[in-house]
Amino acid sequence: MTNRPMRIALPSKGRLSERALELFELAGLRPAFAADRALVASLGDDFQAIFVRAQDIPEYVADGAAEIGVTGADCVAESGREVTELLDLGFGRCRLVVAAREESPVTSASELPPGTRVATSFPRCATDFFKGLGIKISIAPVSGATEIAPHLGVADAIVDLTSTGSTLRVNGLKEVGTVLESTARLIGNPAAVADVQNGQLIADLTTGLESVLRASEKRYLMANVPRDKLDEVRDVIPGLSGPTIVEVLDSGEWVAAHAVVDATLVYQTIARLKELGAQGILVTRIERLMP
Ligand code: AMP
Numbered sequence: 001m002t003n004r005p006m007r008i009a010l011p012s013k014g015r016l017s018e019r020a021l022e023l024f025e026l027a028g029l030r031p032a033f034a035a036d037r038a039l040v041a042s043l044g045d046d047f048q049a050i051f052v053r054a055q056d057i058p059e060y061v062a063d064g065a066a067e068i069g070v071t072g073a074d075c076v077a078e079s080g081r082e083v084t085e086l087l088d089l090g091f092g093r094c095r096l097v098v099a100a101r102e103e104s105p106v107t108s109a110s111e112l113p114p115g116t117r118v119a120t121s122f123p124r125c126a127t128d129f130f131k132g133l134g135i136k137i138s139i140a141p142v143s144g145a146t147e148i149a150p151h152l153g154v155a156d157a158i159v160d161l162t163s164t165g166s167t168l169r170v171n172g173l174k175e176v177g178t179v180l181e182s183t184a185r186l187i188g189n190p191a192a193v194a195d196v197q198n199g200q201l202i203a204d205l206t207t208g209l210e211s212v213l214r215a216s217e218k219r220y221l222m223a224n225v226p227r228d229k230l231d232e233v234r235d236v237i238p239g240l241s242g243p244t245i246v247e248v249l250d251s252g253e254w255v256a257a258h259a260v261v262d263a264t265l266v267y268q269t270i271a272r273l274k275e276l277g278a279q280g281i282l283v284t285r286i287e288r289l290m291p
Pocket of ligand 1: 011013014015016054071072073074075092093094161162163164182183184
């Protein structure tokens with residue numbers, strides 16, 4: 001156990017950085033920077049954040065320079081380093097795919113001939129994927145704008161990240177295989193996770209972040225409903241373990257029903273409750289939720 005605060009490696013820029021910071025802030029951990037553009041910030045009393053490239057985070061965590069980190073599953077796979085996955089954070093969803101030129105007769109990665117030149121910034125993942133198919137490829141390493149390589153004649157295919165596929169299409173490429181699916185992950189140094197003191201702090205943080213993620217998908221709904229419609233109301237808002245029913249100080253005709261509902265189902269739920277004669281419907285965000 002070192003006497004420095006526990007270090008969390010967060011993406012300094014790029015697609016994952018904003019969402020990662022937002023998640024920690026929602027969990028009550030707002031970074032306090034000592035100076036503008038500082039790469040280190042304190043994060044509550046227990047943690048220190050270091051801001052580094054998402055691609056480097058598995059190295060920092062595996063080496064123990066940071067006890068935990070947030071990065072893409074693709075970065076973890078490509079690093080080949082051993083880290084403990086603590087939590088799937090859900091954002092930064094993308095796929096690492098094999099793509100070939102649109103006019104190529106190839107429809108599946110397995111049809112690519114041995115010796116195929118593959119441009120990628122994921123040489124390890126690409127090599128392993130084709131090894132699994134029994135195809136020996138040659139890698140053309142690139143660090144960006146991979147999509148152009150097949151058109152320049154430096155590669156026959158690429159392995160690159162995509163989320164909607166539109167960048168591939170715009171660049172005259174088509175997907176012919178999926179290497180892996182990725183989202184942002186909370187990862188930990190295996191020794192730190194196993195350590196009694198550090199492990200407890202890491203587990204508490206993981207639970208805190210998980211409660212924020214769960215809460216973001218839910219809403220708390222309150223409505224005054226006719227007492228004689230309670231059976232139907234229970235069907236519409238079953239909640240986590242049945243709706244909470246609270247007395248309303250009126251003639252006895254109404255009760256208040258409270259329940260957690262899926263954020264995506266709020267509109268339908270309100271409509272169903274209105275049909276049952278509900279009034280005074282109120283929907284609020286939830287900060288944390290642990291079932
Ligand atoms: P950066 O290169 O710093 O923007 O970070 C890229 C990381 O964001 C990748 O390693 C993925 O984990 C994630 N990501 C999510 N969607 C995409 C996408 N459409 N293209 C590239 N990276 C993505």
